[in-house]
Amino acid sequence: MTTAAPVRRVVIVGASAAGLTAAEALRREGFEGAVTLVGEEHHLPYDRPPLSKQILTGAWPVERAALRRPSDLDALGLDLRLGSRAVRLSPASRTVTLADGAELGYDALIVATGVRPRRLAGHTAPGVHVLRTLEDARRMRERLGAGRRLVVIGAGFLGSEVAAAARSLGASVTVVETAPLPLARVVGDRVGAHLAQLHRDHGVDLRTGVRVGEIVAHGGQVGGVTLTDGTVLPADDVLVAIGSEPNTDWLGGSGLDLADGVVCDQHLTAGPGVYAAGDVARWHHPLFGATLRVEHRTNAAEQGIAAARALLAPERARPFAPVPYFWSDQHGVRIQAFGHLRDHDEAQVVEGAPAEGRFLVAYRTGRRLTGALAVAMPPKALHPWRAAIAAETDWRTLPTAPLPA
Amino acid sequence: MHVEVDQPKCVASGQCVLMAPDVFDQDDDGIVELLTDRPGPGHRDGVREAAAVCPAAAIRLEEE
Secondary structure, eight states, X not given: OOOOOOOOEEEEXXXXXXXHHHHHHHHHTTOOSEEEEEESSSSSOBOSGGGGTHHHHTSSOGGGGBSSOHHHHHTTOOEEEETOOXXXXXXXXXXXXXXXXXXXXXXXXXXXXXXXXXXOTTOOSTTEEOOSSHHHHHHHHHHOSTTOEEEEEOOSHHHHHHHHHHHHTTOEEEEEESSSSTTHHHHOHHHHHHHHHHHHHTTOEEEESOOEEEEEEETTEEEEEEETTSOEEEOSEEEEOSOEXXXXXXXXXXXXXOSSSEEEOTTOEEETTEEEOGGGEEEEETXXXXXEOOOOHXXXXXXXXXXXXXXXXXXXXXXXXXXXXXXXXXXXXXXXXXXXXXXXXXXXXXXXXXXXXXXXXXXXXXXXXXXXXXXXXXXXXXXXXXXXXXXXXXXXXXXXXXXXX | OEEEEOGGGOOOOOHHHXXXXXXXXXXXXXXXXXXXXXXXXXXXXXXXXXXXXXTTOOEEEEOO
């Protein structure tokens, strides 16, 4: 890389966890130039994991989802552009154009525009929901409760958490899933079967191996969901939880590589002066030898920090190689995992027992330990496994007994 | 530096313990416990990193 001009103006597009954390990291590293943080939503930066948990159940007031106090945000000295959508990137002139026509020049840009929920085409009747924003959660919360019937399409993490939250509010809940088991491609059949049983133990009507025909509306209000086998599932509300798509439309024509996300190198560089972080970023992960796009909360923060550091000191940047982490709360049970579990070759219970409701599973991909997941185990039990994943441990050298802490 | 933790917000990820093990610990449920609310100079960078990556935004710092 040629010697870069000093960075005086940074624009960050996306004001959620990745974008905010990047802005904070710039200041923490001593950057005193201009930082413009652009967010499409009108709210101050807030956290999304509670939306399908405490915000949906009403256990927390919405203010508790704020990522930072207003005074902490003020202290960062940002040019905060909320309610502003970026519509175009012009790399040649290093300019981001906003929906209102404003043009933001930058020396360095961080793209942190996240993802949006995939929808079923043509379904917009009241009572048909997706869950990504605070408004989505508020809208659902107003409608869920005892006597209400919710159908959740998709038994992924989001669908499962919403099903659990809705059950705790007394709603009747049916979850429909095309795969034979929930989440099996990520967590494996054993854990998937456990999660299925957990739903059923808590009164969720889980229908797996079925396909949705259509969402039925009567008089402009959702009435139910039909399955392709002819089954009709009556519903007052339907949540469509069938995955996400990266928000890269605004980058069309920019010349960036947009193959399912903003494609970056190991240092999160997507183009000259352009970096990406969070759910939208796809990068080559040296630890797993694969190109990943990770939609987990911890990755958003870690990647925001890494992008900020790479931007300030490209010559010192190290490959971004974290051990990914996620958690999920379902029916009062916490699931936690480290590593890259998806498309694993083998999964083994290595501590506890599914029958007891508490266990730890190790995952093999190729010859190596690549992941570990705990159901209702003390969280510290996972730490030695995290270290073993980071150390690229050969599967055959794993002890059959628990790793020493 | 003064550190505060919001235990009801904590999601037990343990990221803070990985980054600043002399300042943060976890109980049996994984919930954060502060070992000191005034970390010494050698621990402060780790504490800042822990606050930044905490997936529950449950760690708050006052720089003094």
